[in-house]
Amino acid sequence: AVMEKGNYRHFMExxxxxxxxxxxxxxxxxxDTLTDRTAVPGGLDFKAIExxxxxxxxxxxxAGMMGKYLIEKLADLPVDVEIASExxxxxxxxxxxxxxxxxxxxxxxxxxxxxxxxxxxKGMKSAAIVNTVESTIAREVDVIWPIHCGPEIGxxxxxxxxxxxxxxxxxxxxAARARGRIDEAExxxxxxxxxxxxxxxxxxxxxxxxxxxxxxxVAKARDVLYLGRGPMYPLSLEGALKLKEISYIHAEGYAAGxxxxxxxxxxxxxxxxxxxxxxxxxxxxxxxxxxxxxxxxGQVVFITDPDGExxxxxxxxxxxxxxxxxxxxxxxxxxxxxxxxxxxxxxxKGADVDQPRNLAKSVTxx
Ligand code: G6P
Numbered sequence: 001a002v003m004e005k006g007n008y009r010h011f012m013e014x015x016x017x018x019x020x021x022x023x024x025x026x027x028x029x030x031x032d033t034l035t036d037r038t039a040v041p042g043g044l045d046f047k048a049i050e051x052x053x054x055x056x057x058x059x060x061x062x063a064g065m066m067g068k069y070l071i072e073k074l075a076d077l078p079v080d081v082e083i084a085s086e087x088x089x090x091x092x093x094x095x096x097x098x099x100x101x102x103x104x105x106x107x108x109x110x111x112x113x114x115x116x117x118x119x120x121x122k123g124m125k126s127a128a129i130v131n132t133v134e135s136t137i138a139r140e141v142d143v144i145w146p147i148h149c150g151p152e153i154g155x156x157x158x159x160x161x162x163x164x165x166x167x168x169x170x171x172x173x174x175a176a177r178a179r180g181r182i183d184e185a186e187x188x189x190x191x192x193x194x195x196x197x198x199x200x201x202x203x204x205x206x207x208x209x210x211x212x213x214x215x216x217x218v219a220k221a222r223d224v225l226y227l228g229r230g231p232m233y234p235l236s237l238e239g240a241l242k243l244k245e246i247s248y249i250h251a252e253g254y255a256a257g258x259x260x261x262x263x264x265x266x267x268x269x270x271x272x273x274x275x276x277x278x279x280x281x282x283x284x285x286x287x288x289x290x291x292x293x294x295x296x297x298g299q300v301v302f303i304t305d306p307d308g309e310x311x312x313x314x315x316x317x318x319x320x321x322x323x324x325x326x327x328x329x330x331x332x333x334x335x336x337x338x339x340x341x342x343x344x345x346x347x348x349k350g351a352d353v354d355q356p357r358n359l360a361k362s363v364t365x366x
Contacts, residue, residue, distance in 0.1 A: 107135020
């Protein structure tokens, strides 16, 4: 079918706005709304899995990293995540009791496919989180975990990312329950929280006007730093990746705690610093990093929630206030502001948002 942009200027813009629906359809495939329990297709026993090895590239790799944060915390199940092109060549030590998960929107990324085959050759069971269920990767695994966000056309991935994170969140809850780390009541509470995500993502997309204003300033920068802790660390990597992909501004995502080990040397009044910090257990530490960069003249763009806004250190020039939510779904709710920031900075710069230079939607060469 010919894909249409409807009233949107770019596929990327449309796909950002598609996310509430894409996540809703995806989540619906991994939970049972009659019982509020998880219902992960494929019949895999999470008790029998010793470790998970995720292999992926690009945005899918960052989604995988988010999966590590979610699954290890909730289910106490070790997860390794690696860039497929490194993994396949460095002769990693693996054991057959691990589950390999190939994470790929297209299901055709050559390095991801090769890394998957490497795991299978070591006797590991395999699963794939893919958008294209007819893809090569999907055909070669034991279990297919589809995302249901619809075809993604924009080269910079947006709705596939939040759909991947939706699946990983459901897997984390299911694994936690299967491994006895949470009881049934807690499983039900978390499933209800997850089911709230689409509505809250829709609310956070409403921040577009605020973000558009910030983009005018960010577009003037030569370098942009993104900082976050916990699950906001992978999200800061994704924010930086989105910005460099489509606006060609150099950007780096950093674990906020690493600030003092290097990137703080970059901070001056010309460097916007995007700090991702909802009011969670990491907040105080992130707020103190914020004070550190402000003390050095850094221009902070603070992406938080209503409680974080109230507790923000004085002097944060620009605050983007996403809706309040349970920490389980903060990665989903905080995604839209960083995607929209990259999008509007790219528009400011007149860049070709859907077809950024030198990039391809799917990389089938090694
Ligand atoms: C390319 C695309 C990225 C994507 C990556 C992995 O680099 O430009 O947007 O994240 O490939 O693609 P996959 O289809 O495996 O998720």
